Amino acid sequence: MKTLTLTTAALALTAGMAFADAHSTVRLGTEGAYPPFNFINDAGEIDGFEADVGNELCARAELTCEWVTNEWDSIIPNLVSGNYDAIIAGMSITAERDEVIDFTQDYFPPTASVYVALSADADLTGVVAAQTSTIQAGYVAESGATLLEYATPEETVAAVRNGEADAVFADYDFLAAIVDASGGELTYAGEPVPLGGGVGMGIRESDAELRDAMDAAITSMKEDGTLNTLLVKWFGDDVTTY
Structure with missing residues (x-):
């Protein structure tokens, strides 16, 4: 298990650094209106389970990230058009969506x-x-x-x-x-x-390096228990964990 964890971390670092070479900042798009997954807190900041997950993923992949809010009904078109680099907004992985964008593995179980x-x-x-x-x-x-x-x-x-x-x-x-x-x-x-097939990050099909970096970081969060800790924090002891 330790060897697997180190390998995963290395993959995340390598892919993250490769993407960062071409992008100074990775923009994470979310709705900001779907608690406890994502919402705007009293300080006017993005908060919730996905804020915690997204910030941790960026730290593990050594990426500088900023949050962008977008209305749900146009969240995929605005990813495709380049208004942000990833969707992290309670989006279920489906075959229909996967025809338009790529997904990481799930960070929230089905x-x-x-x-x-x-x-x-x-x-x-x-x-x-x-x-x-x-x-x-x-x-x-x-x-x-x-x-x-x-x-x-x-x-x-x-x-x-x-x-x-x-x-x-x-x-x-x-x-x-x-x-x-x-x-x-x-x-x-x-x-x-x-x-649905669980909730994953939506990534443009052209951004394979970013997808791989985030995917590896999700794997590392599952392996060391960090993702389960965040699931329980935001959804309670009865939530399904990994």
């Missing part, structure tokens, strides 16, 4: 998506809210329910509260804190639905 409503017996074949351009929106569209799409995750929850939607469908790890804080107003409905 998990379930859930329905949340005002009642546990809500009509899940009625109107269901989901954030646009997500795997959850795609699932609802194919489920027979009426999909109501919103630009931000907060709007999907508000749609349930104000009666515009019968339920919201999103990542469990996003909705869990909202349900817990609702004082019984919101509850889970139906069964959890496994979707």
Whole structure:
């Protein structure tokens, strides 16, 4: 294990230095509106699980990084067009997205998506809210329910509260804190639905060196337990770890 860890660190350093030779700063694009994955804190800074992960990855790959926020529905086009160098924004790895961009390995394990409503017996074949351009929106569209799409995750929850939607469908790890804080107003409905192949960093297909540097750094975080520590910090003891 020690030999493997040293090899991984060397790979991360080599790939990171190669990319840094051609890029003075690596720009990390995130939404900043999807707690606890990523959000803007009271000081106006990017915060959350992915802020911790991204900063640690850059340190291990010896890259100078800066954070950029971008609305979710244009986050992939703006990566492709060069507005930033990587996406780290709670993005599930899917075959459809992988046709447009590359992904690192997952830094957040595959998990379930859930329905949340005002009642546990809500009509899940009625109107269901989901954030646009997500795997959850795609699932609802194919489920027979009426999909109501919103630009931000907060709007999907508000749609349930104000009666515009019968339920919201999103990542469990996003909705869990909202349900817990609702004082019984919101509850889970139906069964959890496994979707996606875990959450990874999105990288332009032309930036193989950056992808390799981040991939090696993720491996090293898994091997030494740092990633598991951050998972528990932000998602609690019940989170799936590596």
